[in-house]
Amino acid sequence: MxxxxxxxxxxxxxxxxxxxxxxxxxxxxxxxxxxxxxxxxxxxxxxxxxxxxxxxxxxxxxxxxxxxxxxxxxxxxxxxxxxxxxxxxxxxxxxxxxxxxxxxxxxxxxxxxxxxxxxxxxxxxxxxxxxxxxxxxxxxxxxSSPEQRYLNLIQKRPDLIQRVPQHQLASYLGIKPQSLSRLRARIFEKSKS
Amino acid sequence: MxxxxxxxxxxxxxxxxxxxxxxxxxxxxxxxxxxxxxxxxxxxxxxxxxxxxxxxxxxxxxxxxxxxxxxxxxxxxxxxxxxxxxxxxxxxxxxxxxxxxxxxxxxxxxxxxxxxxxxxxxxxxxxxxxxxxxxxxxxxxxxSSPEQRYLNLIQKRPDLIQRVPQHQLASYLGIKPQSLSRLRARIFEKSKS
DNA sequence: ATAACTCGTTCACTTAAGTTAAGAAAAGGA
DNA sequence: TCCTTTTCTTAACTTAAGTGAACGAGTTAT
Missing domain, CATH: 2.60.120.10 (Jelly Rolls)
Known part of the structure; x- marks a missing residue:
């Protein structure tokens, strides 16, 4: 240690x-x-x-x-x-x-x-x-926009996405938990098409 | 000096x-x-x-x-x-x-x-x-929201509002110049009533 | 085992910021 | 001074975040 x-x-x-x-x-x-x-x-x-x-x-x-x-x-x-x-x-x-x-x-x-x-x-x-x-x-x-910030976070500190509750991540990104949820769904939709 | x-x-x-x-x-x-x-x-x-x-x-x-x-x-x-x-x-x-x-x-x-x-x-x-x-x-x-940030700036660095062009202030606040203009008008409307 | 709570998601609706465009006002240069 | 450029504002429309409410899944407490 x-x-x-x-x-x-x-x-x-x-x-x-x-x-x-x-x-x-x-x-x-x-x-x-x-x-x-x-x-x-x-x-x-x-x-x-x-x-x-x-x-x-x-x-x-x-x-x-x-x-x-x-x-x-x-x-x-x-x-x-x-x-x-x-x-x-x-x-x-x-x-x-x-x-x-x-x-x-x-x-x-x-x-x-x-x-x-x-x-x-x-x-x-x-x-x-x-x-x-x-x-x-x-x-x-x-x-950058909330969406860009989130994508950025995935790149720079992917561990946080795993280990931190989403509502805490949301305020870290400067938005509400509902918005993060929606934003994630939006990104997922884009990635499919 | x-x-x-x-x-x-x-x-x-x-x-x-x-x-x-x-x-x-x-x-x-x-x-x-x-x-x-x-x-x-x-x-x-x-x-x-x-x-x-x-x-x-x-x-x-x-x-x-x-x-x-x-x-x-x-x-x-x-x-x-x-x-x-x-x-x-x-x-x-x-x-x-x-x-x-x-x-x-x-x-x-x-x-x-x-x-x-x-x-x-x-x-x-x-x-x-x-x-x-x-x-x-x-x-x-x-x-805080863009509006709160602007009001905050007025409190904390009133000189900047005077000496800096608004479109530069806008991006400093994380928004577009048009939004700052609108936001200022909104605040002005509120202050009248 | 059940009740209470937390967490994430979804939905409908509201509010505000982004976008595009146009025009007025102010500043700067020739 | 006149012309150009920059700066600021306004407006109509689009997009996305905020809000309030509801629901299910998972967790914790009793």
């Missing part, structure tokens, strides 16, 4: 055994059951997550309705905006499947970054990369 | 006179005329921008149509995704107004970050902050 994390880190910086041990001794590995809520609206948390195995989702509750805005699966990292802005969380994070992840808090990271400048660099590179990736996702979302 | 940049930096780290001089000596300040294109599709650029005065926009050309996805105004920074991913740019960046900005390239930043660890930290903090901010913008976009 730890190797997944170290493999990930090695994409950015190379760690000595000593540094690896330092990480392990932080005791950040957690195993959580499907359905567990990691973060609730209104909470002031300092925790960031990195998914080793499983799937977690972020969602808002607006007018009593859940609006899912993100899924994080294997090898994906998440620091909630509320942790950065030091304000109460506006959304929920919960586990769609039994999940293994690391939980690290902001204070811990400040200390680690201070001790190992290498870490500071890794965090910078990771943030820059995620920022660029998300920028592209956002642009793609803006410039 | 330089003070705008230093004021911005001071939100993250405090600089010594020596460090300020090091920045000035990099000769990164540029003044560009309205209409200038800073980056074209297909180009391999290493440049990042920080707007001191004016406005620049990022847009794709899809099926011969411009799709505007972002505006950057005073005190906003932009590193195109293509600079991070080291691939040819997928979009254009050009100036909507006469603009004063800083242009820094990736190699230069690596050197500066190496010389001043303070910079590395600032870049990390800035990226994290932008990532969080953009995450929230994306979520808001996903969870």
């Amino acid at each position: 730890k190797n997944i994390l170290f493999d990930f880190i090695s994409k950015y910086v190379s760690l000595t055994e000593e540094e690896k041990n330092a990480i392990v001794s932080l005791d950040i590995f957690r195993s959580v059951k499907k359905g567990t809520t990691l973060l609730k609206e209104g909470q002031r948390s300092k925790d960031s997550y990195f998914v080793l195995k499983g799937c977690i989702r972020a969602y808002y509750v607006l007018d009593g309705e859940e609006k899912t805005t993100a899924f994080y699966t294997e090898m994906e990292a998440l620091t909630p905006p509320s942790v950065i802005s030091k304000t109460p969380s506006e959304y929920y994070i919960s586990c769609i499947e039994d999940t293994i992840l690391t939980v690290s808090n902001a204070d811990m990271e400040i200390e680690t970054n201070h001790k190992f400048p290498k870490f500071e660099m890794m965090c910078r590179m990771l943030s820059e990369e995620l920022l660029a990736k998300q920028r592209m996702d956002f642009d793609e979302f803006k410039t | 330089k003070n705008i940049l230093f004021d911005f930096i001071s939100k993250y780290v405090s600089l010594t006179e020596e460090e300020k001089n090091a920045i000035v000596s990099l000769d990164i300040f540029r003044s560009v005329k309205k209409g200038t294109t800073l980056l074209k599709e297909g180009q391999r650029s290493k440049d990042s921008y920080f707007v001191l005065k004016g406005c620049i926009r990022a847009y794709y050309v899809l099926d011969g149509e411009e799709k505007t996805t972002a505006f950057y105004t005073e005190m906003e920074a932009l590193t195109p995704p293509s600079v991070i991913s080291k691939t040819p740019s997928e979009y254009y960046i050009s100036c909507i107004e006469d603009t004063i900005l800083t242009v820094s390239n990736a190699d230069m930043e690596i050197e500066t970050n190496h010389k001043f660890p303070k910079f590395e930290m600032m870049c990390r903090m800035l990226s994290e902050e932008l990532l969080a901010k953009q995450r929230m913008d994306f979520d808001e976009f996903k969870t």
Whole structure:
């Protein structure tokens, strides 16, 4: 399990055994059951997550309705905006499947970054990369229709279609469950002819 | 002009006179005329921008149509995704107004970050902050209708409504210019009654 | 075993965005 | 100034998403 994390880190910086041990001794590995809520609206948390195995989702509750805005699966990292802005969380994070992840808090990271400048660099590179990736996702979302978005998702994250309930996928695509259902039927009709 | 940049930096780290001089000596300040294109599709650029005065926009050309996805105004920074991913740019960046900005390239930043660890930290903090901010913008976009998005824009960036042509605003909101026009008329009708 | 709930689908109807086209208003260039 | 181009608006029509309701299949709880 730890190797997944170290493999990930090695994409950015190379760690000595000593540094690896330092990480392990932080005791950040957690195993959580499907359905567990990691973060609730209104909470002031300092925790960031990195998914080793499983799937977690972020969602808002607006007018009593859940609006899912993100899924994080294997090898994906998440620091909630509320942790950065030091304000109460506006959304929920919960586990769609039994999940293994690391939980690290902001204070811990400040200390680690201070001790190992290498870490500071890794965090910078990771943030820059995620920022660029998300920028592209956002642009793609803006410039395409719900149907195109769905077809896109099939290409880019086919696993999500399998492992996530459709009504959550729908709000992830910015539409209602009924519309996703209809849209899928429409695509199926087209593919037949 | 330089003070705008230093004021911005001071939100993250405090600089010594020596460090300020090091920045000035990099000769990164540029003044560009309205209409200038800073980056074209297909180009391999290493440049990042920080707007001191004016406005620049990022847009794709899809099926011969411009799709505007972002505006950057005073005190906003932009590193195109293509600079991070080291691939040819997928979009254009050009100036909507006469603009004063800083242009820094990736190699230069690596050197500066190496010389001043303070910079590395600032870049990390800035990226994290932008990532969080953009995450929230994306979520808001996903969870609202074109009309809500427009009303939102009036609240959050009223200046854009004034300084940007409507057809560019429309694609920024993910709709066609005609729809924005209609939507505005609809809002106006509602406000009367 | 049955009742209650969740999930996905379908349908009829409403609402709003896309499309095509035309024309007025404003901006820019010669 | 006049002409051209760009920008914005309006309108009629098409297409697709939102809404409310109903239904069956599958799951969970009692």
